[in-house]
Amino acid sequence: MQNKGLIKVFAILFGLVCLYQLSFTFITSKVEDEAEEFAVQKVGENVENYSERRDLVEARYLDSIANEEIIAGITYAGAKDKELNKGLDLKGGINVILQISVKDILGGLANDSNDPAFRKALAEADAAQTDSQENYIDLFFESFNNIPNAKLASPDVFANKTLSDEINFNMTNEEVEPIIRRKIDESITSAFEVLRKRIDKFGVTQPNIQRLGNSGRILVELPGAKDISRVKNLLQSTAQLEFWHVYKSNQLGNFLVQANNKLAQMKRSEKTESAKEEDSASTSGDSEIDELLADAEDSTQVETGANPLFDLMLSPGSQGGPVLATFKVQDTAQVMEYLNKPQIRSMLPSDMRYAKFVWGVPNEETQTSALYALKGNRNMEPPLSGSVITDAQQTYDQLGRIAVSMQMDGTGAKIWEDMTGKASNEQSQIAIVLDNIVYSAPGVSSGAISGGRSEISGDFSITEGQDLANVLRAGKLPASAEIIQSEVVGPSLGQEAIDSGIMSFVIALILVLIWMILYYGKAGIFADIALAVNILFIFGVLAGLGAVLTLPGIAGIVLTIGMSVDANVLIFERIKEELAKGKMQRDAIKDGFNNALSSILDANITTGLTGLILFVLGTGPIKGFATTLLIGIATSLFTAIFITRLFIDGYGIKGKSLDFATSLTKNLFTNMNIDFLGKRKVAYIISGIFIFVSVGSLFVQGLNQGVDFVGGRAYTVRFADDVNPSDVQQDLVAEFGSAEAKTFGPDNQLKITTKYRVNDEGSTVDEEIQQTLYNALQSYLPADLSYEDFVDGADDKTVGIMQSMKVGATIADDIKNASFWAVLGSLIVVFLYILLRFRKWQFSLGAVAAVFHDVLVVLGIFSLLYKVMPFNMEIDQAFIAAILTVIGYSLNDTVVVFDRIREYVNEHTSWPLGKTVNAALNSTLSRTLNTSLTTLVVLLAIFIFGGESIRGFMFALIVGVIVGTYSSLFIATPVMFDSVKKKSQIQKKEKPKTEEAATA
Known part of the structure; x- marks a missing residue:
């Protein structure tokens, strides 16, 4: 390895920069702990509104010392701006997507015209938007242009005094449209700026506000916000002062x-x-008595309603x-x-x-x-x-x-x-x-x-x-802003997520560190040091970029730990192969690193591509997961290729022997000779049965689609005692007409979902539904629990709504379609990458066939088991993130195998293709199983200790890793092999043989 000194200097400097970036987080954490301790001592627990008073005292304490120097010129206020941002699920707060009403803007531009064509086009656009992915303005223009003789430049529509400088009566509809689109974009930009100014003055640290494309939607994330109703009113108030x-x-x-x-x-x-x-x-109209009685009754009624207003x-x-x-x-x-x-x-x-x-x-x-x-x-x-x-x-x-x-x-x-x-x-x-x-x-x-x-x-x-x-x-605001999607997380639930996330992180890290030492001995210690440096780099880069750390983000980091081991495993296994050939240790190390580089790059690029798609199309926690995954891939490559190499070369210079194995693992997976291709027909039958059952279950039983995909409201409610979800569901159905209650984590916590009035917007509707929920659950709640305590976000909250989420039907449809295109897009991108990398469509076909197999099996298992598993198995955005990660992992495995096949084809030109493929599969088996087991250990640690909210997400990844490992061996490679009609397409010098001979 050239320029070792330069790499050492860079690694040391980069590590110091990361420590510097993370120091701000340590400083703010220390100061905030002191502020909390001060507030607890100042406010007695028996005081009325204890949480609010404590928060107020804490806030005043922090304000009072905000600009005081703590260390080296750093103040609390300065450190707060640079600390590692914690997401909604770790800090509590609110995440909303606001829809700026394009209809209102159009109405304003047309001076609230009552022109029949204009009103008809608006009505048709309203109706079409409920099940269309197009923007409102496109639907409006489409409807308007379908109306005979309708002119946008009419004096009753847009050719008015307000727009007279830009639109005249002689302009065609095509000429008017770009002007109106620009005006709408200016109005949405204005709304964005108004909201940003309001949020900046709200007092929440590290707010996030961004426009989502050209749809008129604005994402607002306010971690740490506790007064949720106040936030919603602030965001939605049009402020029409007169x-x-x-x-x-x-x-x-x-x-x-x-x-x-x-x-x-x-x-x-x-x-x-x-x-x-x-x-x-x-x-009986001929009865005089009946008439008299009728008159008397009528007279009484008139007297009763004699003063309707008064x-x-x-x-x-x-x-x-x-x-x-x-x-x-x-x-x-x-x-x-x-x-x-x-x-x-x-x-x-x-x-x-x-x-x-x-x-x-x-x-x-x-x-x-x-x-x-x-x-x-x-x-x-x-x-x-x-x-x-x-x-x-x-x-x-x-x-x-x-x-x-x-x-x-x-x-x-x-x-x-x-x-x-x-x-x-x-x-x-x-x-x-x-x-x-x-x-x-x-x-x-x-x-x-x-x-x-x-x-x-x-x-x-x-x-x-x-x-x-x-x-x-x-x-x-230039137009009304309606909350079409919202998620509210109570701070106490956020703290629990932090605790569970840290626990899963530590346990997974310890298990991986121990495993590497047990399997690779001293070389494993060097890999562990590189892994520790890798973790420092990941957190340092996150802090430096101002990225947001979320619970799925922690899962992404822990998953990166498991996957980063893969690069070291690839390198160590290749070094062991070179040593087995009788090479000197120095040469074996050099060749091992060089030979592993191609596989490492291919595997990480394919995973990176799926992470990039997640980052582009995902929002909130999913984007957080993608961010940490992408950063983790980059830092893992650097630490595995350069940091590990520095330690190994430094150890070798001193003349010390390095075995890259222990006495227990030295001969594991050596001289393997499994006939993988010979077993492919059995594998096809097994996979065919799995796929048939999966597809059948998907058609018959379907999937448990979450609120993300079908719209509705979801509440995580915690009770003082254990509750029976079936009993609670009956009471909820009586109030809402349709509702579902499932145990979510411990037996005293339920996830309640309903589509009741999902299309009705406004904070008053949300409050009404929460009040109805409170009334329906009254018999399960403590007698002294008020409505305000049931819904508020107190730090020490132990009973009530811990988390809530609302997704409008329109945006749910958009999310579902975006998820579909994300999965399809990732498959296309990976197909093209493998095609360019291996220059044979058969490799792409094998890889995509394996991925389709893996996705169908995971979907099928979720369809079959969601009614019986004791944890949440909803299909939501997090699940789509899991599917894309499974795709990346499966391809990671497959590409490593394909890379070895290509290498063996070039090395062993006289071998039949079947023998070449089997040899390649056997030679990578140690790496495949080692990486899979390590990743599974990590995922199991998160699954068990990582908190209820990501348990379904982790289960999908666990199934995906198991199925992905199987498919890379028994689906991807056999499909590639069987699709090669002329074996010369892969291996030009191969002599014609029967298939039986080739696979022998």
């Missing part, structure tokens, strides 16, 4: 009386008509104030329906015909809301909108209440001065309306307010005031 003049109660008092009387009259008319219809259908009113507004009346929150929809009836609105005075009725902020304690009437206009546009706000801060008003002060730009300041001047002269008030809800309606009595300063006061908490200021400062 300032309106408001009517006084005495101006509309008579209208409410008239409205009530008119509604009573309408109800009497409806009942009279209904009574007449019943009379005409009655056969019966719902709790209290009228104060004389001359902005509140018209107060109603119960549950009655607000009914009241608004009454007031917006055409017959009722027609009773408004002519100068008030554009009045806009809105509600105030609901009072949480009394569950009431105040009714206001805004002074509208023909276009129903406010005199002043929130777009003029340049700054907003959470403050306190003159009475000491929490408020939000705002500063306007020059244009806004002028309009605000005019509005407040008019209000002052008329002794009227101005309503400050956010998202169609009146937050305050202050009176103006001291004249016009200049300078553009204003204030929103109301019944805010500190966090609500901070969030409102944050939203106003960041700006409003």
Whole structure:
């Protein structure tokens, strides 16, 4: 090996850089432990809201020492920015995918046009999107272009005043489309920036926000976020801030009386008509007694509903104030329906015909809301909108209440001065309306307010005031944002995942280190040192790149440990072969490394290709798994080829003998002469039976598709005591209509899934379903467990929702299709790579046949066993990651065998092909079994100790490794052999022989 000194310097420097990067994580961890200890001592456990108070004290402690030097100029704040990021499943928090409504943006660009063609195209795009993979804008244009004579450049659509600089009446639809696409992209970019500003001010460390393609979807990950409802409100709030003049109660008092009387009259008319219809259908209409009874009953009913509006009113507004009346929150929809009836609105005075009725902020304690009437206009546009706000801060008003002060730009300041001047002269008030809800309606009595300063006061908490200021400062979203996929992990579950992940990591590492020493002796010690360096490199690179460490990421690292052993095994086995030929130790080591290099590169490139596909197409934890896998492959190659070589060469220079085996393993797998090709027909029959059963089960029983693929909501709920999932499921079905409950880990923890109202969006729907879930599980929960404690994310939470997930039907369909293309794409890419590498399509055919075999068997086993296994076997994104990893592993094995076949073909030109293939298989058997057993030991360690959430994922990998090892020996190579019609295609100098002779 040349340039040993340069490699030593690089390895030492790179190791020091990795240690430096990881030092920030050690510093922050130490400081946070001290902060937690301080908070525990400061806050007594018996204090009300213990978790919240403790978190607050801890946060204040960290803020107070954030900029103090800890060591070598490093502060806590600086270290926090550079620490190793922990993902959602390790830290708790929320992961959501927001869909920015392209429909809303189109409506805004068209000035909310009521053009029939425009509305029809929107409706058809809505309907088509439920089962289509195309973007909304493509579906809209497709529908619009199918409408005869429909023009995008119509003055009623996009050729309006707003877009007059870019679109004119003479433009064709094809010319308008790119302009609208650009406008939509600008709006989504604007939404992305608004959300990013909101999140930056939210106070969560290491947030992640990114656009997902051109679909209008935005991924937001907030590790460590605990107040989930607050996060969702912050993300989805459109922040439509408006300032309106408001009517006084005495101006509309008579209208409410008239409205009530008119509604009573309408109800009497409806009942009279209904009574007449019943009379005409009655056969006893000639009875005078029946008529009298009917009249009496009708009279009673009219009296009962004599005041439809006033019966719902709790209290009228104060004389001359902005509140018209107060109603119960549950009655607000009914009241608004009454007031917006055409017959009722027609009773408004002519100068008030554009009045806009809105509600105030609901009072949480009394569950009431105040009714206001805004002074509208023909276009129903406010005199002043929130777009003029340049700054907003959470403050306190003159009475000491929490408020939000705002500063306007020059244009806004002028309009605000005019509005407040008019209000002052008329002794009227101005309503400050956010998202169609009146937050305050202050009176103006001291004249016009200049300078553009204003204030929103109301019944805010500190966090609500901070969030409102944050939203106003960041700006409003250009369109509504709906959460179409979300995952919430409680911090206590995250800590459990860390504990289980570390345990599985340590156990797997110890087992691998011991195995290498037992099998290869002193050489195994050198491989172990290289492995330790490899782990340092992986974590250092993760920290340096700012990558996120997830539970599947830990699994990826542990799997890399198992697979990185493969490179050392390949090298050591080749060195043993060279020593067996009688070569000197120095020459054997040199040739062993050189001969193994081709196989190592091929095997790692094929695995790397599947990891790359996972990285490109995966999201969240799957991307984390792919990241660690790719980094692990790169560092494993370096440490195996260079670090191990440095130690072995250094040992050999001193003249010491290195056997690369122990007394127990020295003669293992030597002189093997198994007739693999002779047994291929039996293997075909066995595999055929497995595939037949698998395909049959897939058709008959199917797969247990997870929420990722079918849409719905999933909750991991922990109980104080063990529960029977069948009993719980019955209670859930009674509430939701359809639901499933399965034990998830310990007997006191269930995974509950339901598709109930999966297509309904909004935080209120989520809260309603969680409330229903709480009610359904009431008999299994502690009597003193409140709804808030059931759903919140306290650190020390032991009962309630530990994790939740929601996937909309549309995105579920997209995920399923993306997964299909990921698997198919990986097969195509690998087929092409092997074709280019070996220059014979027969090798590609054998490899792909083996992979198809492995995938079908794994799918079949999951189909057959998901109802009986005591752990979760759902088909979700993690399972697809497992399938792709199985593909990579299977190819890794196969490529090593193919590489040896190619080498033997060139070396033994006089051998029949059957003998060459069998010899190659026997010579790689030691490496195949050694690597497979090592990887299996690692996977079993993760499966047993790695936590419930990745148990199904690990089981798929375990099955895949076993089946992949089998298929590389008994499927890939035999298929390649049988597909060679003319043996000269592989071996030009081979003499014609019968197949029986060839395989002998």
